[in-house]
Amino acid sequence: MAAEDLEWERSKISGQDMNLLKKMGFTKKENALRFPKEESYPSPPIEYRLHHQLTPNSILHVSIFITLCECFLGVQPNWALWKRIFCLRRNGSHGVAYNIGGVVICVRSDVEYFDVQFPDSVQGWRKRWLYVHEESSGSVEYNIAPFDGRAKIHRRRSWDAEATEEEKSRQRRDDSHP
Template identity: 70%
Template sequence: MLKKLGLMKKEEGLIFPGEESFPTPRIGYRLHQLTPNSILHISIFITLCECFLETHPNWGLWKHMFYLRRNNSHNTAYNVGGVVICIRPDVDYFDVKFPDSIQG
């Protein structure tokens, strides 16, 4: 389906996890998990659409409100969260205080 949508060029580019007890990506592959704040953005957007706008979450509205920024954290062994979901600067959005760090 990803190839059909044009999101993946070749099928061998996607490898699902095996039986390992912790992630061990092959050389040339990376981990792509969402950051906690990105998950919060997704949850707020779904709540906005379903509870306040009384509609299904809409991809067009999502693209109007958010963009992806590459996470350039070089001081970690594995770059968890390859991209970060960000609010576009010209969009009026909820005044939500997101944590700067989840350490501790």
């Protein structure tokens, strides 16, 4: 099966969506975002990456976590705390992993956390893909991987990994020296 035969729909980004992104300040830099034309399969230009790797609710989890750390706990968001609260799970239906939003961020079952009321449905979000210009960080470690529609999402044991004692210790040191 060719990569182009995988389940994709033409992006439904509208002029209204583009205006909202501009109003929100996401398009201040020239050519920061590119919108697909009549494409039914993503083919991002060089130096652009496909946007929507996470589900909308996963993005909300990230935002809440950053706000919790910075505004309420008074610490920098950190990996040790993140791994204590969250894990990942594969997103799909009927044995099929999604090409977009194939991984979902979840609160661990043994953790007490905010009772966040997520929308029951965010219909159509997978149809609103676009391209984001990648500004190189100078380190491959932090760059977004190029799009590969053939890539399969395979569950990994590391998705459930909690913070190691070393990570917890390092975080305690960092938190005590603001």
